[in-house]
Amino acid sequence: GQNIDQPTEMTATEGAIVQINCTYQTSGFNGLFWYQQHAGEAPTFLSYNVLDGLEEKGRFSSFLSRSKGYSYLLLKELQMKDSASYLCVRMNRDDKIIFGKGTRLHILP
Amino acid sequence: NAGVTQTPKFQVLKTGQSMTLQCAQDMNHEYMSWYRQDPGMGLRLIHYSVGAGITDQGEVPNGYNVSRSTTEDFPLRLLSAAPSQTSVYFCASSYPGQGDNEQFFGPGTRLTVL
Numbered sequence: 001g002q003n004i005d006q007p008t009e010m011t012a013t014e015g016a017i018v019q020i021n022c023t024y025q026t027s028g029f030n031g032l033f034w035y036q037q038h039a040g041e042a043p044t045f046l047s048y049n050v051l052d053g054l055e056e057k058g059r060f061s062s063f064l065s066r067s068k069g070y071s072y073l074l075l076k077e078l079q080m081k082d083s084a085s086y087l088c089v090r091m092n093r094d095d096k097i098i099f100g101k102g103t104r105l106h107i108l109p
Numbered sequence: 110n111a112g113v114t115q116t117p118k119f120q121v122l123k124t125g126q127s128m129t130l131q132c133a134q135d136m137n138h139e140y141m142s143w144y145r146q147d148p149g150m151g152l153r154l155i156h157y158s159v160g161a162g163i164t165d166q167g168e169v170p171n172g173y174n175v176s177r178s179t180t181e182d183f184p185l186r187l188l189s190a191a192p193s194q195t196s197v198y199f200c201a202s203s204y205p206g207q208g209d210n211e212q213f214f215g216p217g218t219r220l221t222v223l
Contacts, residue, residue, distance in 0.1 A: 004151075031210065042199055042214035043152070087151060095159050095205070096167060097142060097212065099151040 004100035006088045011106045017076050020103045022088030026069040033089035034062050034073045037102065043087055046073065075105075083107045111135050115200050115215035122190040122222045130185040130218050132200030138213070140203045141183040142167070143175065145196040146217075152199060158183055159205075190222045 003025045012018040024032070031050040035043040049055060049064035049071065061074040073086055085102040092098065116131045134141065142157035144167075154167030158177040172194060174186040183202075187194060197219050201212040 033210075033212070035212075042217055043212075044214070045209065045211040048209040048211065091210070095140070095165075096154060096157065098154060098168065099144070101149070101151040 004088055004090060004098065006086075006100045006103045008101070009104045009106065011108060012075075012078055013108050014078055014080060016078050017074065018078060018105065020073045020075075020086050020088075020105070022071045022073075022100060024069050024071075024088070024090050024100075026066065028092045028094065029066070029069070029090060030093045031091045032062075032064055032071045033087075033091065033097075034060075034071075035087040035089055035099075037085045037087055039084075046086075078107050080107050080109065113200055113202055113213050113215040115198075115218050117218060118216065119219045120221070122187070122220065124191060124222060126190050128187050128190065130187075130198055130200075130220075132183045132185065132215060133181050134183075134202040134213070135181065136202065136204070136213065137180060138202035138204045139180070140205050140212075141177065142201050142212075143173070143183070143185045144199045144201065145169065145194075146199060147196050155185065155198075187220075192222045194220065195222045196220060 006022040034046040037043040047062035054063045059076045064071045087102045088100040113134045139160045143155040144152035146152045156175040158164045200215040203212040
């Protein structure tokens with residue numbers, strides 16, 4: 001439901017930059033989260049975008065284009081501990097929070 | 110603050126048994142929700158609540174009931190467990206409109222239905 005699309009897996013090198021894209025249906029949309037989830041653990045919050053544009057938090061940045069139904073998460077200076085799944089999550093105007101299937105990011109030394 | 114707590118951490122049920130997964134938060138959050146996560150899948154919303162006395166269905170509500178009699182507690186009831194309900198269950202809470210709208214997750218309950 002809600003057609004959240006993100007790549008299933010990505011691989012990047014330690015110290016590099018990686019961009020994880022997410023597209024979603026714009027109908028009923030309110031805001032977009034990004035969460036990180038390590039294997040066997042609960043998700044942890046990274047960002048929440050409501051307005052168009054880029055928000056930066058340390059090594060992580062998140063971008064939103066409401067009209068295009070598009071977001072990306074940018075991770076800089078990759079570290080081995082960044083190996084995890086990254087979940088694109090939409091919040092609807094009816095307060096439902098819907099998760100995408102996640103992008104599994106592998107970091108190579 | 111204990112944050113979001115879930116009990117039990119692990120549970121094995123037989124088909125047809127009923128049980129309640131407990132979730133509590135001490136952050137005075139209005140919004141609480143239950144998700145299930147299956148291998149290779151994202152989290153899927155089961156039920157959610159925007160405040161005490163209010164609950165709504167999510168994406169996969171069948172076979173589950175919830176109630177929200179207090180702000181703190183949001184139990185999830187499995188009425189008659191089925192093998193298809195084998196999953197990891199996460200409870201989460203947030204205070205909409207406050208800060209980044211961050212959802213705080215409990216550690217999860219790993220449920221196996223035989």
